[in-house]
Amino acid sequence: MNNFRVNASPDSLTRTEAVVLGLADEGLSNQQISAALSITIGTVKCHLHRVYEKLPARNRTEAAARAREQGQLVGAAPFFAKRARNFR
Numbered sequence: 851m852n853n854f855r856v857n858a859s860p861d862s863l864t865r866t867e868a869v870v871l872g873l874a875d876e877g878l879s880n881q882q883i884s885a886a887l888s889i890t891i892g893t894v895k896c897h898l899h900r901v902y903e904k905l906p907a908r909n910r911t912e913a914a915a916r917a918r919e920q921g922q923l924v925g926a927a928p929f930f931a932k933r934a935r936n937f938r
Contacts, residue, residue, distance in 0.1 A: 861904050863904060863922045867900060868923055869887070869924045870883055870894055870897040870901070873886060874910045875923065880894045880895060880898075898910070
């Protein structure tokens with residue numbers, strides 16, 4: 851997965867950050883997100899931390915709400931969510 855930005859702004863989320871946040875918004879745990887995207891749990895945490903700094907937000911819910919307002923959530927999240935739910 852490439853890391854092109856969702857919007858042109860330097861503070862906009864990368865595509866990966868937006869997908870990770872979208873999956874978190876769907877209710878997936880860090881472990882489920884890591885399985886769905888084939889990345890480590892530490893990488894998931896790193897992406898979420900950067901999202902919190904960029905938006906700024908204190909948690910997943912707040913970050914998702916801000917990203918939604920700015921049009922930065924990626925539409926691919928439901929696809930990955932279905933795949934990740936198979937790992938429960």
